Amino acid sequence: VLFAPGSEPPRPGQSPGPSPAPGPGRRGGRGELARQIRARYEEVQRYSRGGPAPGAGRPERRRLMDLARGGPGLQRPRPPGARPPPDGSPSWPPAPGPGSPGSPGPGPRLGCAALRNVSGAQYVGSGYTKAVYRVRLPGGAAVALKAVDFSGHDLGSCVREFGARRGCYRLAAHKLLKEMVLLERLRHPNVLQLYGYCYQDSEDIPDTLTTITELGAPVEMIQLLQTSWEDRFRICLSLGRLLHHLAHSPLGSVTLLDFRPRQFVLVDGELKVTDLDDARVEETPCASSANCVLEFPARNFTLPCSAQGWCEGMNEKRNLYNAYRFFFTYLLPHSAPPSLRPLLDSIVNATGELTWGVDETLAQLEKVLHLYRSGQYLQNSTADSRAEYQRLPDSTIPQEDYRCWPSYHHGSCLLSVFNLAEAVDVCESHAQCRAFVVTNQTTWTGRQLVFFKTGWSHVVPDRNKTTYVKASG
């Protein structure tokens, strides 16, 4: 059974996002719809073929991703009559580009065949335009399928305005196509991985596009605030690396016009951007700096206008300030190791004032990682006031737990430490702590996970753990 987005399974209500509405009112009916489709089509073509956009620096040619049917894994031939409709809008699905089937290098691998026997379809989320489902492939891997939401706001408002369901589908689908092109061209560990795509008939619409991507978990800010500083720092570092990549991408400096936590997902603790349909590469043209005002709800910044007539660094700085206001300010300083606070505060301040660019911001985030990972942040720890602990190799304490914050485990106190000395310091700082158990598990920075315990009345053998018990008191 082919997957029919919007028709199953039941899903909660959705709220329209701030994406642009499809058109400025009824300006010329279907001709206007065709004009909008063409504009989106041309944008997709630019991103799939082109090097940097105007104002974006040195040109570079890259292969065109295999955009359309006929690409790897796509099953059905192009319908015989598929050519530009008489209203002048481009044909759908789009024609394959020069680099398509058989071209070397990584590219989307999965196609319609992969979707034939998927199981356990579950609605994950939707926005203004698209709906996302989680499915399991026959091999067992879980992936995300993204398609235009047939009952979504974008399609609905277009149909109300133009009364042309197929044309409106194509208009919306060009957003998904743009996202697919950008996912492919901007490949990076912090850009969601595109596994493939499929064109298939769905409801009354022929050749609807479904993209197949890595599955993530939506970013929940409230949840993030309850996790360890180490995990929150990872998200900020991921974001710094992503913004650096976007600022130096083969297409030029890419800005995310719609930059909110919901445009990102978490994959194994790494932040990845998923929603790229509102990304833009073109820098803003200007005659003077008066044309280069970056506007945010709480404040504005005026950037310089370059001699070439482009607002300098506007794309990069828009991303950076958004990273500051949605992520850094909440996630970076809060409950950080005290010796890292000054550096973290300077990152928050400099991004909040836009005094640094993306390169400097990333360099400072990487410096924090180095200080943390190497244990240098521990230089002022209280080595002298340490109590005596007895080492019991190959053992653990199964119970005698207490809760602490921010524990990696709900009902117990599980924290990461750099070394034994830090574990002792943590135990000394918790009034309940009488013992701790060092596991062989590590966090993403390589720190060891340690359970802190209220006592050691029941110690049992465990080859993968080492227990330390307070000798007195």
Ligand SMILES: Nc1ncnc2c1ncn2[C@@H]1O[C@H](COP(=O)(O)OP(=O)(O)OP(=O)(O)O)[C@@H](O)[C@H]1O
């Ligand atoms: N690969 C994925 N794994 C898990 N969840 C995802 C994935 N991609 C997207 N989502 C979730 O689905 C929601 C909708 O996806 P997406 O943002 O692409 O749609 P949209 O219509 O462009 O949304 P918006 O109106 O915010 O622009 C997202 O907010 C995100 O939480």
